[in-house]
Amino acid sequence: MVSMTTPSAATRAGHSVFNVSLLIGILLIAANLRAPITSLGPVLTEVQQFFGLTTAAAGLLNALPLLIFACASPLAPWLTRSLGLERALFGALCLIAAGCLIRSSGSYSGLWLGTLLIGTGIAVANVLVVPLVKRDFAHHTSLCVGLYAATMALIAALGSGLAAPLSKIGGYAWKLSLGVWFVLAMAAMLCWWPQLKSSSALAVSQPERKGRSVWLSPIAWQVSMFMALQTVVFYTLIDWFPAMAASAGIGAAQAGAYLFAYQAIAVVANLSTSVAIKRLSDQRLLGFICSLAIVVGVSGLLYAPSQSLVWLLFAGTGAGMSMVTCLTLFGLRARDHHQASALSGMGQCIGYGLGASGPFFAGWLHETWGSWKAPLAVLLVAACLQGFFAVLAGRDRFAN
Incomplete structure (x- = not known):
């Protein structure tokens, strides 16, 4: 009896160590x-x-x-x-x-x-x-x-x-x-x-099933647009907030501290969201909440920039929640790890492609209008659209 149970225990222990x-x-x-x-x-x-x-x-x-x-x-x-x-x-x-x-x-x-x-x-x-x-x-x-x-x-x-x-x-x-x-x-x-x-x-395993490309899947596009819109807002604020703060009379050192708080609270949101996802039957509510937090944050920066720290904390919470939700959806909306790889590639191609354009167009709008109100208004629209796509992407279904 002992000889039969020992290998099993050892196997389980080895498997645990391997996972760690x-x-x-x-x-x-x-x-x-x-x-x-x-x-x-x-x-x-x-x-x-x-x-x-x-x-x-x-x-x-x-x-x-x-x-x-x-x-x-x-x-x-x-x-x-x-x-x-x-x-x-x-x-x-x-x-x-x-x-x-x-x-x-x-x-x-x-x-x-x-x-x-x-x-x-x-x-x-x-x-x-x-x-x-x-x-x-x-x-x-x-x-x-x-x-x-x-x-x-x-x-x-x-x-x-x-x-x-x-x-x-x-x-x-x-x-x-x-x-x-x-x-x-x-x-x-x-x-x-x-x-x-x-x-x-x-x-090296090959896919067990061959379906249509994820690029032809509506849910894959919804997940990708969710990723893209949150990336646009995040990187635009990272790149341009110091300039926005200067126009509102906030010093460079203070603006740097605010940006650190923006990124630090995102870390806390990363961890808390990973716990919340396991408790939900789908991710629609979570997608709506993280998008709403970004909408509140960008709205505050637009209409009450003197309270930028408060609004960046809202936006940072939404950004952290959005990132974990997007990355998790790449796996949840796929039937196997091969399809997850394809969906992840599509989502990050679209996401970072638009993300790279966000800071450029924000700078162009500021130069054209001479104010940060126009770029922030566009970011607000992007955050609202994110909420729309996040709710669609949060439905419990597969890419194809």
Whole structure:
């Protein structure tokens, strides 16, 4: 009797340890998916002066990762079929590590090539983490996605906060601020290496069913538009709030503190939403609530900018809730991890494509009208539309 029960217990223990190590690996991947980007903004002026970049070139450098996200995301599902999730994610980490090293080399070509590699690696990992979670954490998808999103947001905020202090250390200036993330990428690669030897990684599976493309599915478009509209509002506020605050008489230091609060409360919302999703039969109410929070926040910035901190807390809560809900929907609206990969690729292609255009058009509207009221009014419309698509996407059904 003992000999028969012992192997079973050992198997269960081994399976538990494997899941914990896999989750740690996922969180380390998440830690690499925003910080290499957010660390650029605070030292962008130094980079611009070092290379003699024009304002337009500096703006392109800042926006390039989002554009790469939009272009490269649809290719990630093909990598899943060709290499498997584990190998594709390891390759993405290799690109991020190499990109961080090359970008901080001090050469002009390295600056652009490194940014290209970082953006491509992050784009692939962005798409593939969701189907991995659906496959290996089927009963804890929302919790794992919440931890993943919270880790990504927290390290992104640290990346923004540490960039300027790191640039003052030694004689490395901006190179240290941008190159230090190579260490985090290498740590993630070392942690992820054992996953390449797992049984799931050694057997690259093919989809068991062939349905029509997710690009032809109404629910897939609804999820994608939900993702796109929340991304437009989030990145526009991240990029332009300091200028909006200055026009309302709020100092630069105070505006920076407000932006930190905006991102910090999003982390709390990430975790709380992952718990709430498990308690709901579908995600319609959750989509409505997170969209409403953003509507309230943007409305406040439009009509009472002197109370910006309050409105950013509303908007940040809505942004954090929206991100976790969108990422979870990529898994919930798919029948298997292959379809989840395709839906994630579609959603992030559309989402980041529109997200990259948001700050550009906000700047153009401000220049045209000479006020931030027009851009904020457009963001308010976008937030209302988000609510519409979020409710449709929250219905309990599959993409095809």
